[in-house]
Amino acid sequence: MAAYAYGIGIGTRNKKGEWLEVFFPQPRLAPNDAIASCLASEVTNSEAGLNSSALKALREALARNGAEDDAALLAKLETQSDAQAGADEAGGEQALVVVYLTEDAAPANVPEAYLKLHLLSHRLVKPHETNLDGVLGVLHNVAWTKEGAIAIEELTERTLDARLQGRHLEVSCVDKFPKMTNYVVPSGVRIADTARVRLGAHVGPGTTVMHEGFINFNAGTLGTGMIEGRISAGVVVGVDSDLGGGSSTMGTLSGGGNIIISVGEQCLIGANAGVGIPLGDRCTIESGLYVTAGTKVSVRDADGASTEVVAARVLAGESDLLFRRNSQSGAVECLTNKTAVQLNDALHAHN
Amino acid sequence: MAAYAYGIGIGTRNKKGEWLEVFFPQPRLAPNDAIASCLASEVTNSEAGLNSSALKALREALARNGAEDDAALLAKLETQSDAQAGADEAGGEQALVVVYLTEDAAPANVPEAYLKLHLLSHRLVKPHETNLDGVLGVLHNVAWTKEGAIAIEELTERTLDARLQGRHLEVSCVDKFPKMTNYVVPSGVRIADTARVRLGAHVGPGTTVMHEGFINFNAGTLGTGMIEGRISAGVVVGVDSDLGGGSSTMGTLSGGGNIIISVGEQCLIGANAGVGIPLGDRCTIESGLYVTAGTKVSVRDADGASTEVVAARVLAGESDLLFRRNSQSGAVECLTNKTAVQLNDALHAHN
C-alpha cells in the first residue's frame, strides 16, 4: 500500500479557524500497511479534525501495529480534540491534527507543509528528498511571540491587551517559517542563537551552529561540522566541513541561479568568504575571498605552475582545491594537488 | 493652527517615575484644527499624566472630530491613567501617556522621542523626514526583558527575585532602542529575526528582512526588497533593491563620515559586499567587494574600454553601474552602459 508519511500533532488556529502552524512531536516516514490502511480510512483531510470514534480507531490501530509511542501521543492529545480545542495564552486555539500523506506530493496546506518541514528537521529525509514545491505560497506569515503563534492582523490588539494586563508580548519573528528549536532539537547539536535556524533545516549529528551561523529550510549539514557561516536554502554541507564566521553560500532562491550549491566533506570556507559553485571534498576557500561561478581563476598544478585561467564554474564538484587571492598580484588562484596533465583533463572534461 | 503630530500611548516608568519607553498603538500625523486645539489646551507636558477631566475633554473632542479610533483607544487606556497606573509583571509601572507635538522639533524627552520613532515605523514619515536631533541623549539605556522594560539599575535584583519565584528573566536587549516588532509590525513585511530591526526603522511594504538583515532607526526601505544585509542609521534603500547576505552600508554615525549613503531602485549589493557611496538606480556591486568613497575605480564604457580611474565618490548617485574586482588583475572596475563620451561628461560634471 502506497504510504509516504504521517504525523500526529497539535497546532494553532487563528480566529478564522485557519492553521498557523503545527507541532509534530514524532513525525513518521513510511508507515506499515496496517497503519497506513487505518490512516487512509480515518484521516480524510489534513486540515480537519477527527471525531472521537476515528481517534479511537486510529489509536487502537497504532497500538496494535507497533506504533505504541504514537498511540500514547494520540491519547495525550485527545484532550485537545476538535470538540475541546483549548485556548492558548496568546488567544489562539490549540487543536489536534493528524496528517497522512499517501505520496510525496507538493504540500497542499499548512499541516502538510509542517509535517514535511518536521521530516527534514527530524532527519528522516535529507534536503531535496521531500517535495516542497510551492511551500512559500502555502505558509502564512505569522507573528511568533513568546505566547505562541499569532495572526499578523490580530497582533496590535494582542500587544495592547497584554500591556493592559501587565504583561509584555515579545515578538521574536515575523515570518512564514518558525525557529526549528521550538519544534525539535535533533540529537547531538548545539545552536548558539536559535533565531538563525529555520524549521525545515537538516542539522546533522555533531553539528555546532555558532552565533553567526545560519541554516535555511531544505538545507543543512549531514554530520559533524562547525557552522559559523550561512547555509542558504537548498545548500547541503558534507561531514567534517567548517563554514567560517560570516561566510556565505549562494542559495537557489536568490543569487545562485539554478546551480544547486553544495559543499563536500572536510571543506573549509574561511571567515567572511563565500562560494557560488558546488565544491567537492577537502576544498578550502581563503578567508575573505568570494568565489562566484563567474570568477576567473588561475589554476595551478601540484608544482605551483599556472596551467590555465578558467571560470570557477568549470571547477564545480572537483576535490582537493584551495582557492585564494594572491595578495600581491590580486589574481584569484586555485591550487591543486594534481599535475598539469591531470588538471587539463579535468578542466576540459565538460567542453 | 500649527500641529505636527500626536499619540495616545501606554508606557513604562521605573521606580523613580522616569519614562523608559512608550507604546503608541496609533500615532497620528497632522491632526485637524479641532483636535489640535483640544490637544493644545489639555496636553501641556508630554511626560505628565492627564487628570480625568482632561481625559474626558480630549476623548470627546476626538470622537466629535473624526478620530473615533483614538477616542476608543483613550477610553481603553483610561484604566491606566495616572491615578490608577498598573504594576506590570516586571515590577515597573504601566501608565497612560498623551504626547502632542506642535512642530517638528528635536525630541525633548522619552515620550516625544518614542512618538517620533513610531511615526517612522508606522511609515507616516520617511527616514530624515522627522527631526531626531539629540535622540541618543534623550533615550535611556534599558534592559528589555521578556517581562518588559526594566531600568538597568533594578535588573540584578529583579533577575534574582524572578529565580526565587521560580521564573526566569530573559534579557533580550540592553540598549536605548527596543525592537520595532514589539511596537508595530507594518503591513506586508517579514522580519525573520526581529532582534535586528530597531524601533524607528522604516520597513517598506513588500520588504523581507532575512536573518542576516538589519535596519537601524531613521533608515530603511521604501517598498519591496530582500534585505539580507545591514541598513545603517540614515541609509535609505529604494524599491526593488536587494541587499545580499552580510552586505554592509556605511552609516553616518560611524564609518561613513558626513556623506549620507543611499541605494536607489533595482540595485543589488552582493553577499558580503559593501558600499560607502550613494548609489543611483540599477546598480550592482559584486559579492565580496567593498566599495568605499576612496576606492580607485577603473571606469569602463559600454564597449568595455577603460576611460578613466576615479575615486568611487565621483560616481555617487550615478545609475546603471556594475562594480566588480577583476579577478585576474585585482583592479576594481566599474562597468556602465554608457559610451566613453557620456562617461567623461558624467565624471567631470562635478569638477
Added chain:
Amino acid sequence: MAAYAYGIGIGTRNKKGEWLEVFFPQPRLAPNDAIASCLASEVTNSEAGLNSSALKALREALARNGAEDDAALLAKLETQSDAQAGADEAGGEQALVVVYLTEDAAPANVPEAYLKLHLLSHRLVKPHETNLDGVLGVLHNVAWTKEGAIAIEELTERTLDARLQGRHLEVSCVDKFPKMTNYVVPSGVRIADTARVRLGAHVGPGTTVMHEGFINFNAGTLGTGMIEGRISAGVVVGVDSDLGGGSSTMGTLSGGGNIIISVGEQCLIGANAGVGIPLGDRCTIESGLYVTAGTKVSVRDADGASTEVVAARVLAGESDLLFRRNSQSGAVECLTNKTAVQLNDALHAHN
C-alpha cells in the same frame, strides 16, 4: 591563607540532580582570611548543598568580616537550600550553591565553571586571567528557554506539556554557554542583541555591542569601544577601538592556530574586514580586507615608498599600521608613519 574566589548562587538541576547552570549575583575574588577560613571548613564540595548549620555559620562569618552583602544574599537564598529546593516553571529545580575555590585551578564541575565565567563577566578578572582549561568538557549542552535551563533530553516532553497547558516554550539557545545578560549586565554597556554575548565575555565599561557584534567567552573589550564585529574566543580588544560591522577576528579555537589574536587601542577594523594577527595600537584595516598571518603585505614607509614584502605575521604587534588592498594593483599594502630605516629594523627584529 590561600584563597582564590567564592560565590553564593542559585542554580538549576535537571531531574537526575545534575547542575545545568548557576547564577552568582555577587561573585567574589580574593576573600579575606577570616572568610576564607570559614569557607574552607563549611564548603567541602562545590556541587553539594550546605546544611542549615553550615549556612548559619557561613552567614555569620560573612557578616562579621566585612561581607554584609554576601550575608544578606545568603539569607535571601536560604529559602532555596537543599531541603527546600524549589521547582521552577520549567520543571527543573532551583537550589542554593556555594562555591569556594582555594586556587585558580581548572574548573572541576559546573558550579566552578560558572563561577569563573561570572568572574570574567563581572570584570573581576580579564580574559586569560583565570584558568578555564577543559571548560567545554565540564559544561553540559543545555536548552535555554524562556522558562529557564532545561536538560536536552527533557525538552520534547516539556515543549509538548507546555502546549497542552496553553503555553509556548520558546527555546532561545541550545549551547554549553548561556547569554551573559541573563546573569549580569556590567555597568556602562549596551548590547543590542544579547544572544551574541556569551557568559564569560568581558565587556569593558563604555562598550556598545551592536546587533552584528559578538563576544565569545574569555574574550572581550577593556574599555570604551564600538563592537559591530566578532570577538572570537581568547581575543582581547583595547580601549577606544572599533570593530566594524561584520568584521572578524580569528579565534584560537578555530582558524587562528596558536597565535592569540589581540587588537590594541584606538584601532579600527573596517566593516566586513578581518584580522588574523595581533595588532598594536592605532592600526586600521580597510573595510572588506582580510589580513591573515600568511597574507603577503607590501610595506610602505612614511613617504609611501615600498620597502619590502613580508608575511603579515611579521607585523604582529606593531602600532600605527594601515592595511589596505590597492584598488588598482590588487596588492595588499601596509602604510606606516615610519621611515624606511625604522621599518627595516622592525621587520627584521625577529629574524
